[in-house]
Amino acid sequence: MGEIQKQGISNSIIIMIGAVIGAFNVMFLFPRILPEAYFGLTRVLVELTYIILQFGLVGGNSAIVRFWSRVPDGNQLFRYVAKYSLLFAGVVLMALILFKGVIIGAYVEKSPLIVEHYNGVYVLFLAGLIFELFAAASTGMLKTQMPIFLKEVAIRVYVTLLILLYYFKFIQEGIFIDLFVLGYVLISIVILFFVLTRKNVLRKSDNSELPSQSKKDVFRFRIANFFNGFSSGIVNRLDVIMIASLVSSSIVTNDGLTSVAIYSIALYTSTLIEIPSRGMFAISSPVISKFWAEDKLEEITSVYKKSSINLFAIALLLFSLLSLNVDGLLSFLKESFIAAKPVILILGFAKVFNMLLGVNNIILSTSKHYLIGTYTMVGLIALTFLLNYWLIPIYGINGAAIGSLVSLVVYNLVSLFFLWFKYNIQPFAWNTLKILLIAILAYYVTSFIRIDNVYISIIVKTTAFSILYLFPMYLFNISEYINGIVDKTLARVFKKG
Numbered sequence: 001m002g003e004i005q006k007q008g009i010s011n012s013i014i015i016m017i018g019a020v021i022g023a024f025n026v027m028f029l030f031p032r033i034l035p036e037a038y039f040g041l042t043r044v045l046v047e048l049t050y051i052i053l054q055f056g057l058v059g060g061n062s063a064i065v066r067f068w069s070r071v072p073d074g075n076q077l078f079r080y081v082a083k084y085s086l087l088f089a090g091v092v093l094m095a096l097i098l099f100k101g102v103i104i105g106a107y108v109e110k111s112p113l114i115v116e117h118y119n120g121v122y123v124l125f126l127a128g129l130i131f132e133l134f135a136a137a138s139t140g141m142l143k144t145q146m147p148i149f150l151k152e153v154a155i156r157v158y159v160t161l162l163i164l165l166y167y168f169k170f171i172q173e174g175i176f177i178d179l180f181v182l183g184y185v186l187i188s189i190v191i192l193f194f195v196l197t198r199k200n201v202l203r204k205s206d207n208s209e210l211p212s213q214s215k216k217d218v219f220r221f222r223i224a225n226f227f228n229g230f231s232s233g234i235v236n237r238l239d240v241i242m243i244a245s246l247v248s249s250s251i252v253t254n255d256g257l258t259s260v261a262i263y264s265i266a267l268y269t270s271t272l273i274e275i276p277s278r279g280m281f282a283i284s285s286p287v288i289s290k291f292w293a294e295d296k297l298e299e300i301t302s303v304y305k306k307s308s309i310n311l312f313a314i315a316l317l318l319f320s321l322l323s324l325n326v327d328g329l330l331s332f333l334k335e336s337f338i339a340a341k342p343v344i345l346i347l348g349f350a351k352v353f354n355m356l357l358g359v360n361n362i363i364l365s366t367s368k369h370y371l372i373g374t375y376t377m378v379g380l381i382a383l384t385f386l387l388n389y390w391l392i393p394i395y396g397i398n399g400a401a402i403g404s405l406v407s408l409v410v411y412n413l414v415s416l417f418f419l420w421f422k423y424n425i426q427p428f429a430w431n432t433l434k435i436l437l438i439a440i441l442a443y444y445v446t447s448f449i450r451i452d453n454v455y456i457s458i459i460v461k462t463t464a465f466s467i468l469y470l471f472p473m474y475l476f477n478i479s480e481y482i483n484g485i486v487d488k489t490l491a492r493v494f495k496k497g
Contacts (some may be wrong), residue, residue, distance in 0.1 A: 011148050012276045012485075018152030019275050026155060026268045029163045030261070031333050036171050040257030041113045042180055044244050045142070045144075047237040049124040052096065055178045056089035056129045059222035061136035066289045066366055067174045067218055067495050071336030075199070078137050080215065081222070096122060110256035111244045116174075120181040127181075131188040134195045140286060146194050149189040158183040221370065238384050240264070241401035246392045262336060263397040264342035269322065273351040276314045276481065280307060284359045289366040299424045300363060307358030307428030307436070310481030315355035316439040317482075319471055324446055324461045328440045328454045339397065346401040350408045358427045360415045369422065380407050431478045438478075442468035 030039045037335075097105070100118060107114040126380045135418040161177050165171045171179065244260050286305060291299045299448035323345060330338055384407045391399025420426045446465040451457035461463045473482055 007400055011144055012280070014145060014149050015152045017277050018149075018156050019272055021153065021160060021395050022268065023154040023272065025160055025163065026265060027329065027332070029167075031159065031265070031337060033070065033167045034161055034176070036261040036336075037111075037257040037454050038177065040111070040119060040244070040260035040264065041177060043260050044111065044114055044241055044257065045117065045120055045124060045177075045181070047240045049121050049128060051093060052121065052125055053132070054226065055092045055095075055130045055228075056125065057085055057132055058088050059226040060085040060361040061132040062365070063218050063222045064133070064136035065139050065285050066221060068137075068286065070289070070293050071384055077140075078133070082133055082219065084222075085129065085133060089126070092125065096125070106245045107256075111245075111260075113257055113428065114244065120177065121166050123181050127184040127188040131191055134188075134191045137195050137199070138191065141199060143198065144288060147191055150191055155183050155187055155188070158186070176275060183215070223234055230443070239388055239404050240267070242385075242388045242392055243397060243400055246389070252457035256337075256455055259397055262340050263343060263400060265333070265337055266347060266397070266401070269340070270347035270351055272322070272334070272350055273315050273318045273355065275318070277311050277355055280311065280481075281359065281362060285366065288359065288362055292366055292368075297423065304358055304360065304363060304419075304425055304427050306480060307427055308356060309358075309429065309431050310479050311355035311358055312352070312432060313435050313473060313479035313482055315352045316435060317466070319352045320439055320443050320446075320469070321462055322348055324443070324465060325458045328458045331454055342398050343401040346398070346405055354408055354412060356427075356432070357412045357416055360412065360419055363425075364415045364419060366429070369418070372418050373415060376411055380411055383407060383410065434476070434478055435473070438469060438472050 021327065039251055064078060064081055067077055104118055131147075131150075135151070138147050139145065156459045159180065162171070162176055162183070165179075166173070166176050240260055240263065243263055244256055284307065286302055288303060291297075291303075326341055326344055330341060366369060384403055385405060386402035388400055393399075395402070416426065442465050443466055446461055449457070449461050449464060451460055470482065470486070474486055475478055477483055
């Protein structure tokens with residue numbers, strides 16, 4: 001797993017930097033500077049656009065990653081995929097215009113700001129289409145750092161600057177939203193030029209068409225992956241979309257976009273647990289796809305087990321630190337944001353479970369049985385919608401978190417058991433149990449720490465748990481990921497010294 005681990009660690013470092021910037025924005029700047037409703041609006045615009053974007057991509061970005069190493073020429077593949085994506089995008093834009101009244105009608109009462117800035121969805125949709133297609137080409141070439149940097153770091157630095165411009169009264173709320181949308185246009189332009197300067201995917205050659213069989217394979221995969229990607233997008237984002245229109249004012253002091261803002265704080269905080277997986281998933285997808293093409297099941301099994309151990313180890317570390325310090329962290333925000341605590345813990349547990357199963361969903365989605373994952377995710381559309389429709393009016397943002405947890409667990413279990421019975425591979429090992437026991441013991445000891453000063457409490461608890469958890473993990477070499485980060489960090493420190 002050399003190449004995966006190398007780029008996985010590199011990508012994770014980039015993502016961690018972006019996460020710090022994002023946490024600064026979400027946990028400090030947004031709640032203190034921008035009105036809560038406008039913060040919620042940025043989340044709804046992004047999440048709503050992501051779901052709509054799946055209809056334009058129709059699995060095209062995933063198809064580029066999957067087939068890049070399986071076709072004679074990546075240029076041919078990109079042009080074939082992009083051509084139809086542009087066609088689908090045109091249809092989607094027409095639908096967004098024709099059904100504008102229906103879409104915004106759901107938000108008129110609870111979230112009228114969405115109605116005012118609905119046109120931003122058009123721009124975000126086109127920018128997202130360009131970014132995802134060219135980012136997929138970059139990933140296919142195993143150049144994963146640039147798209148991750150743009151998506152995780154660059155856009156967040158840009159948003160930080162926008163918030164500061166608003167704080168110093170250079171711009172008002174409406175201009176802030178317009179410039180926020182513009183940021184996604186800018187990163188799309190950057191990734192486009194990045195790919196073109198390394199491999200001219202738009203250049204035509206004498207043999208500019210994909211072989212007929214490759215076209216059929218790509219088409220079948222795109223259709224299946226469309227349902228998979230669309231379903232996944234709904235499972236991960238439908239909560240935000242539905243909160244804006246269904247949340248009950250009896251659960252929190254504000255409804256609509258204000259509740260979205262509170263939920264977004266919890267969602268982003270819990271998402272920090274997924275940071276290490278993003279870098280590993282980005283490089284794992286094309287590599288595992290190549291292993292399938294070469295019929296290397298042993299290598300896939302090795303990646304499966306190592307990804308589970310490494311991601312579970314770091315996920316438990318982050319979730320434990322978050323759980324130990326959640327009260328202290330929320331004390332820095334307005335009183336209304338205290339409602340985010342149970343959501344943070346529920347979603348945090350969901351992220352840990354997801355990390356426990358490693359790259360199982362990638363293994364399934366890149367195999368010849370990818371339709372199994374597709375059928376499962378399509379079924380979860382109905383499950384997620386029904387759970388949210390039932391739970392959000394009753395429990396508000398807590399209900400949305402429970403719905404997300406159930407959906408994620410069901411999907412992962414289906415993937416786990418299918419791979420287990422079909423290929424006799426599963427991610428668990430004795431080290432999995434060791435990690436859990438070490439985490440429980442370290443958490444139990446640290447939980448006895450009681451310090452009134454919030455700042456000192458966070459520092460002491462974080463330091464105590466980290467030592468109690470990481471020392472035995474490193475000593476017994478349980479996780480390559482953790483040992484790799486520690487060794488790399490120590491090497492740099494001693495090199496500078």
